Amino acid sequence: MRFRLRSPRRSHEEELDTELRTHLEMAVRERVERGERPEEAEAAARREFGNVVLVKEVTREMWGWMWLEHLLQDIRYGWRFLRRGPGFTFVAVLTLALGIGASTAIFSAVNPILFESLPYPHAERVMMIWDFGPEGARLHTTFGNYRELLERSRSFEAMAVMRPWQPTMTGPAERLEGQRVSASYFRVLGVVPALGRDFDPSEDEVNGPKVAIIGEGLWRRRFGGDGAILGQQIRLDDNPYTVIGVMPAAFEDLLAPSAQVWTPLQYDKSLPPQGREWGHHLRMVGRLRQGVEIEQARQELNTIARIPVMEFSRPPHASLANGLMIRSLQDDMTSGVRPALLAVLGAVLLVLLIACVNVTNLLLARGAQRRGEFAMRAALGATRARLVRQLLTESLLLGVIGGVLGMIVAAFGVSALLALSPPGLPRVGAISVDATVFAFAFAITTLVGLLVGLIPALHISRTDLQTGLKQSSRSTAGGHQLTRRTLVVAEVALALVLLVSAGLLLRSMQRLFAIDPGFETQHLLTMQVQTSGKRFDAATTHRFFAQSLENVRQIPGVSAAALTSQLPLSGELEDGYGVHFESSPTGNPEADQGALRYAVSPGYFETMGIPLRRGRLLNTYDTADAPLVVLISESLAKSKFLDQDPIGQRLQIGPSNGPLYTIVGVVGNVKQTSLVLSQSDAVYIPTQQWHLFADKALWLVVRARVDAASLAPAVRQAIWSVDKDQPVVRVATMDDLLAASAAERRFALTLFEAFGLVALMLAATGIYGVLSGSVTERTREIGVRLALGATRSQILALVFRQGMRMTALGVLVGLVGAVLSSQALTRLLYGVSRLDPIAYLGVSALLVCVSLIACWVPAWRAARVDPSITLRSE
Amino acid sequence: MPKKTPYRNKIELLQGTLDLLILQTLQWGPQHGYGISQAIRINSGEVLQVDTGSLYPALHRLERQEAITSEWKISENNQQVKVYRLTASGKKQLASERSRWEQLSAAIARALNPQSEESEA
Numbered sequence: 004m005r006f007r008l009r010s011p012r013r014s015h016e017e018e019l020d021t022e023l024r025t026h027l028e029m030a031v032r033e034r035v036e037r038g039e040r041p042e043e044a045e046a047a048a049r050r051e052f053g054n055v056v057l058v059k060e061v062t063r064e065m066w067g068w069m070w071l072e073h074l075l076q077d078i079r080y081g082w083r084f085l086r087r088g089p090g091f092t093f094v095a096v097l098t099l100a101l102g103i104g105a106s107t108a109i110f111s112a113v114n115p116i117l118f119e120s121l122p123y124p125h126a127e128r129v130m131m132i133w134d135f136g137p138e139g140a141r142l143h144t145t146f147g148n149y150r151e152l153l154e155r156s157r158s159f160e161a162m163a164v165m166r167p168w169q170p171t172m173t174g175p176a177e178r179l180e181g182q183r184v185s186a187s188y189f190r191v192l193g194v195v196p197a198l199g200r201d202f203d204p205s206e207d208e209v210n211g212p213k214v215a216i217i218g219e220g221l222w223r224r225r226f227g228g229d230g231a232i233l234g235q236q237i238r239l240d241d242n243p244y245t246v247i248g249v250m251p252a253a254f255e256d257l258l259a260p261s262a263q264v265w266t267p268l269q270y271d272k273s274l275p276p277q278g279r280e281w282g283h284h285l286r287m288v289g290r291l292r293q294g295v296e297i298e299q300a301r302q303e304l305n306t307i308a309r310i311p312v313m314e315f316s317r318p319p320h321a322s323l324a325n326g327l328m329i330r331s332l333q334d335d336m337t338s339g340v341r342p343a344l345l346a347v348l349g350a351v352l353l354v355l356l357i358a359c360v361n362v363t364n365l366l367l368a369r370g371a372q373r374r375g376e377f378a379m380r381a382a383l384g385a386t387r388a389r390l391v392r393q394l395l396t397e398s399l400l401l402g403v404i405g406g407v408l409g410m411i412v413a414a415f416g417v418s419a420l421l422a423l424s425p426p427g428l429p430r431v432g433a434i435s436v437d438a439t440v441f442a443f444a445f446a447i448t449t450l451v452g453l454l455v456g457l458i459p460a461l462h463i464s465r466t467d468l469q470t471g472l473k474q475s476s477r478s479t480a481g482g483h484q485l486t487r488r489t490l491v492v493a494e495v496a497l498a499l500v501l502l503v504s505a506g507l508l509l510r511s512m513q514r515l516f517a518i519d520p521g522f523e524t525q526h527l528l529t530m531q532v533q534t535s536g537k538r539f540d541a542a543t544t545h546r547f548f549a550q551s552l553e554n555v556r557q558i559p560g561v562s563a564a565a566l567t568s569q570l571p572l573s574g575e576l577e578d579g580y581g582v583h584f585e586s587s588p589t590g591n592p593e594a595d596q597g598a599l600r601y602a603v604s605p606g607y608f609e610t611m612g613i614p615l616r617r618g619r620l621l622n623t624y625d626t627a628d629a630p631l632v633v634l635i636s637e638s639l640a641k642s643k644f645l646d647q648d649p650i651g652q653r654l655q656i657g658p659s660n661g662p663l664y665t666i667v668g669v670v671g672n673v674k675q676t677s678l679v680l681s682q683s684d685a686v687y688i689p690t691q692q693w694h695l696f697a698d699k700a701l702w703l704v705v706r707a708r709v710d711a712a713s714l715a716p717a718v719r720q721a722i723w724s725v726d727k728d729q730p731v732v733r734v735a736t737m738d739d740l741l742a743a744s745a746a747e748r749r750f751a752l753t754l755f756e757a758f759g760l761v762a763l764m765l766a767a768t769g770i771y772g773v774l775s776g777s778v779t780e781r782t783r784e785i786g787v788r789l790a791l792g793a794t795r796s797q798i799l800a801l802v803f804r805q806g807m808r809m810t811a812l813g814v815l816v817g818l819v820g821a822v823l824s825s826q827a828l829t830r831l832l833y834g835v836s837r838l839d840p841i842a843y844l845g846v847s848a849l850l851v852c853v854s855l856i857a858c859w860v861p862a863w864r865a866a867r868v869d870p871s872i873t874l875r876s877e
Numbered sequence: 878m879p880k881k882t883p884y885r886n887k888i889e890l891l892q893g894t895l896d897l898l899i900l901q902t903l904q905w906g907p908q909h910g911y912g913i914s915q916a917i918r919i920n921s922g923e924v925l926q927v928d929t930g931s932l933y934p935a936l937h938r939l940e941r942q943e944a945i946t947s948e949w950k951i952s953e954n955n956q957q958v959k960v961y962r963l964t965a966s967g968k969k970q971l972a973s974e975r976s977r978w979e980q981l982s983a984a985i986a987r988a989l990n991p992q993s994e995e996s997e998a
Binding site for chain 1: 928936943954
């Protein structure tokens with residue numbers, strides 16, 4: 004016999020087989036050595052051995068039987084143990100339920116967004132392709148570039164472009180969310196209609212047939228789920244569309260989550276140079292060919308972008324000079340919320356960890372009281388392994404009870420999360436407590452059960468149980484006190500990490516809301532008013548809006564009102580145009596960058612509170628027939644005219660064959676897309692003077708003397724009194740929009756605050772628990788000290804010192820941890836350094852204050868000790 | 878304290894005896910199943926033949942009770958063999974079962990032979 008040979012992967016069954024086989028072989032060999040003939044020896048050995056199958060069977064019975072017996076026994080003991088200390092059990096189970104519940108809830112929210120693959124076949128091959136702007140900004144693509152890529156690229160199985168579309172469906176009138184898409188759109192996603200057919204490429208031609216595919220929800224709601232819908236016509240924006248297909252119920256259009264209708268894009272493949280075919284307003288999606296890696300595709304796209312060919316000429320603003328951006332749909336969708344979600348996931352795991360540490364501490368305290376019990380059992384023959392298993396069973400039992408309650412907490416948590424979730428959160432519909440989430444909860448419950456039991460179990464097995472039996476339980480507490488104190492230090496440190504993160508986020512939020520958006524955000528009601536249908540030509544559209552505005556201004560409580568084609572901070576600013584100055588000291592026209600175009604009614608600046616810097620504002624004389632005028636933002640004036648007066652200069656907006664507008668005024672800069680981004684170049688023209696098209700949907704801004712939200716019904720009524728069929732949507736106060744623009748940060752902040760608070764409470768109870776345990780254990784010592792002349796304030800100081808030492812150590816460790824972990828937060832911070840001293844100092848001070856409070860009760864109890872009683876009682 | 882597991886009560890004598898013999902055999906050093914059965918046979922003067930259908934369940938049960946442990950080794954004949962060894966608690970069990978057995982056999986001896994004891998007194 005030479006060396007061990009035990010592979011852990013070998014099953015019991017195989018081991019038993021080998022064991023019995025060796026037995027037989029040995030018996031045979033011995034008989035042969037004694038001189039028997041091999042065949043006879045074999046037969047005799049077998050006879051002697053008996054029925055191999057039966058031997059195996061009875062042997063096997065030994066395994067399961069004992070295992071189950073022990074387990075049931077352990078569970079019985081564990082249960083009795085938990086019942087004996089209802090207070091302890093209640094606190095421990097509650098702590099674990101909160102920890103497990105919160106983690107499960109967060110996981111269920113994060114899972115479909117960050118980890119689960121998207122609901123398309125081979126979703127990892129679905130890519131988004133964007134144009135790169137001059138400063139690395141992501142731009143929408145143009146149809147012209149799409150056509151070129153379609154012809155030249157070999158990496159993709161299918162490619163499509165799309166743009167949002169909100170048609171009104173008549174009878175009864177309803178505003179639908181929809182998309183205009185290339186015929187290959189659904190092929191790119193890998194989904195086919197459940198009913199009817201997909202688009203045919205021949206339908207995606209300019210002036211092609213008006214066909215539509217509708218969503219299952221719309222089909223059930225409006226058409227009773229009747230298959231006869233195929234081939235029927237529905238009216239969208241007063242045009243008849245033939246329904247050719249219905250999408251499956253499970254289909255999620257991740258590129259337009261609420262879309263219910265899709266029609267072919269029908270752009271002109273001859274690419275007229277001044278047409279919409281060269282506007283940057285499309286999104287492009289492609290499905291990689293099997294076996295093509297994203298890196299290959301990226302290289303190919305960039306080669307195409309870098310080397311134009313004759314047959315595909317590109318206008319300057321769509322030259323692809325900055326290359327193309329390609330990334331998976333999943334990355335594309337989640338890049339905005341990913342930092343917030345990962346941070347929140349990290350935070351909740353910290354909370355779970357703190358909860359575990361707390362329960363471990365409680366178990367240790369209980370363990371100290373049970374020292375005698377365990378010593379007794381060991382003396383009666385229980386092995387150490389058996390005792391460890393007993394302890395782990397108990398902690399697992401705690402974990403399981405905590406886990407079951409945690410699932411209830413998680414169910415509530417998920418609905419709270421959904422209510423809190425930022426509007427940009429993708430796949431909200433997929434957030435639920437499903438099988439994956441159950442598996443996660445089960446896994447962490449088991450892990451937590453083992454984790455919290457591990458230290459107490461090791462403790463029991465390390466200490467000499469004999470001494471536990473001889474001495475009374477509390478005098479041997481030195482070792483476990485050290486462990487408990489270490490755990491409290493860890494708790495304080497973890498809590499500090501969480502609180503510092505919360506503090507940094509809070510400071511960012513303050514900074515964010517301290518930003519001047521460039522206009523008055525309070526008492527401002529906003530909404531989008533849309534016109535639809537054939538009867539709205541340019542003149543009727545204008546009349547409708549003018550009359551509506553007039554009515555709104557009559558409403559009591561309204562101090563001013565105006566219309567604009569785009570609304571700052573509404574999250575939907577995409578109407579950018581190239582702006583070409585007739586003469587500008589700084590610029591060749593080719594390098595002229597775009598600015599956002601606002602078609603506004605007179606009174607817009609007064610209503611919004613945007614200050615006039617130079618020249619004049621728009622007035623009622625700036626009509627369609629009047630000379631073309633424009634106001635520009637201060638930033639644009641500064642970059643184009645430096646210190647010169649821009650008033651009287653002329654510029655073109657959009658295509659270079661357009662008319663010239665004369666600058667009549669300069670207005671203050673406004674935060675347009677978000678509070679964070681400084682981009683503020685803007686041009687303002689009167690609604691009636693826009694030369695390319697009549698804006699069909701305008702934002703109405705209403706300055707209120709009273710609470711802005713309360714005016715909404717009256718305003719809506721005033722518009723509908725002009726034409727009751729026109730949709731009024733996205734009603735919100737500017738304060739709401741402002742809050743929404745910071746929603747991701749707010750979401751992270753709220754959760755961090757909640758988690759930080761829980762962590763703080765757990766850390767405080769940890770300090771309290773250890774100190775009061777220590778005071779109880781040291782009552783005799785304290786009594787002796789008092790008897791020997793120590794003053795009460797010295798005793799008080801003794802306990803406080805002990806508590807503060809743990810806190811200080813925890814804070815120090817926590818500060819290091821916070822510095823390291825704050826790196827994960829940088830993308831969520833605004834205007835503060837991740838090492839912001841105020842956040843670190845403030846939070847440390849808070850922790851110290853709370854731990855002082857936690858120290859107070861045990862310290863006070865220690866100072867109350869009566870030496871005569873204590874000493875006599877021993 | 879834990880109750881005795883039920884099957885022990887059921888076939889107390891037989892199993893107790895075999896357990897005792899196994900533990901006693903292992904006291905002389907680690908041994909595999911076949912070796913244990915041979916040792917018992919030889920030490921009992923070829924009287925006791927240990928049935929494999931009792932031996933292996935007993936070994937596995939004792940292992941579960943942590944009275945013995947096992948490990949895999951390679952024999953001189955290059956075979957994988959499972960070798961059992963007495964544990965600390967197994968030694969205690971051996972001592973207590975041994976004294977129980979001695980009491981039992983003494984009691985049985987007395988019960989079978991009451992006169993001789995009286996006459997001696």
